[in-house]
Amino acid sequence: MEGKIRILIAKPGLDGHDRGAKVIARMFRDAGMEVIYTGLHQTPAGIVEAAIQEDVDVMGLSILSGAHLSICAKVFRLLRERGMEDMLVLVGGTIMDEDIPRLKELGVAEVFPPGSPVDAGVKFVQNWVAERGKRSGSSF
């Protein structure tokens, strides 16, 4: 794959606390990635559809309501249905430590619970890109 990494930052569910999502979106943009922000109140189906339309490499979900397990289960079911289970999915928000392994079982690549530094997501994606480059023998 050539060009900039494309990332979808999404706010699923009814939670409207988007301070974190907006800060993280700018961090990704400043790191040279192409950021698409969905806005509030998105359904899992709408998010997966947006990811397809925008042809993104990474999906970042911001969830502060506590409903992360059911939202992520729905997102991954839809991704599998569309043959996109390889999508790198990151989740940030009000997530209890004991839920992290459960999110990872669903397929979430990394979880950023309260207290995560704001640049943790960018660093994670940069490492992932570097690893992927090494594996495929190409570089961005």
Added chain:
Amino acid sequence: MDFKEEIRQARISWEKEKGVDKIPAVKSELGKEVKVVYGPEDVSEGDYLATIGFPGDYPFTRGVYPAMYRIRPWTMRLYAGFGTAEDTNRRWKFLLKSGNNGVACAFDLPTQMGIDSDHDLAQEEVGRVGLAMDTLRDMEILYEGLPLDKIVSSFNINAPGAILLAMYIALGEKQGVAAQELSGSLSNDILCEYVSRGMWVFGPKPALRLTTDIVEYCTKHLPKFYPFNIRGIIMREAGASMAQEAGFAFSNAIAYIEEVLNRGLKIDEFAKRVSFFFATGTQIFEEAARYRAARRLWARIMKERFGAGNPESMLLRFTGTVGGSTYRAQEPENNLVRGAYGLLANVLGGVQGMLHPALDEPFAIPSEETARLALRTQQICAYETGVTKTVDPLGGSYYVEALTDEIEREIVEILRKIEEMGGAVAAIEQGYMQRSIADEAYRTSQEELVGKRVVVGVNRFQAEEKKRKTEFHRWDPRMQEQQIERLRQVRSERDQAICRKALDELSRSAAGERNLIPPIIEAVKAYASIGEIMDALKEVFGTYREPLCI
């Protein structure tokens, strides 16, 4: 040479002699240079009585009441609500027994969005971040054993605010309490939702009609109720600076007041029932000065711009709370200390009421133990520290008076900008407030990341991370089933014809110009659900799409 000029001269030689220019520079929260020391020459030339004066006297810089906390301390409340009405009723009774003054109701996201608990979008959200409220039946259970003539209730809800007010009035009627006896407040501040937090449903125009209907109805029928509790806090928590918070809240308030005046009400008929809700950080002197500045400025706006004659109309009454965003997940016990300093700033700033966040705020809604600790923090400040002994103890501090002037100028500048754009609604439609807040949130997050903004235990003096304690409040999925079951039962037991008729009448009224509170009360009494009532309004009002600003 006058005495201030003499001091200025003396300062120049003192600075030279002591090498003051080599002392590290320090900036305020608003990015202004802070002097090494302040003196009489830094305080404005204005007439003392006209700009500072006495508490309870215009322009109220020192406080809205002459006695302030010498008669009684601020109103102490905790924001509480979760699960079903039964769960919240139990928590409220526990808090009231611990000395909580009245109740501050937290609603879950479906309720705040006007969606029923059995709606697709509500699944897994019912009763999570607050209490689930579908019909009048929930309100009846919520207040079991709590007579409405003996309790003060505050409702933080905007888009479906009119429905909650209608339920409260209907419940009063059932309990035999007349509307004019009901006391409490409704946030009724939809504009802050477009700016941040996103709990909007309708577009600004129909939403402002509902806002105005509420104020008009309360002015006529609920004289003890505050139909506005304007929420600077929502914008501050999304990233706004302390000046932006006050400036944006004031410009939203101005927009509401203009709507109400257009409806034909007189300013002194309702302005004394306007109240505010702000968030406070841990910068003690700047926050206290900000409240002094805001009080003075609000009094001037009410008097000079709106021609208020009754001094009661000019008072900036506010609830203050330490913003949850000042709390951190690392070493959560430290939040108790942050909270105590922040609440001290509130008290020095002359707050009327406080909600105080519990130390586990970064993770979950509070447990009984942490909720009580948050109440105790307030009680200890009020009864053991002596800060309540005299009014405005910081008044006359060269530093605080200079800060008060500086922050006031900053808020005035923000108001001027919004005015130039055509007022709050236009500024929101152009994304001005949203962008300003996103910029500020980004700036402070970067400062924290590089350690320029010190947060103890986070980017300085970090300790080895212990295993986090996990006795946080957990959501119980059975509660969602119970709530849905109750909603279905209410729907099956009510008189469908009466309910349908009330909803049709509401849609018809929405298409016309009638005040919508009476038809909403009828629908509520017919046990129509929040979602059904919102749908009846959506038929006429449509829904809103946000402009995206990152």
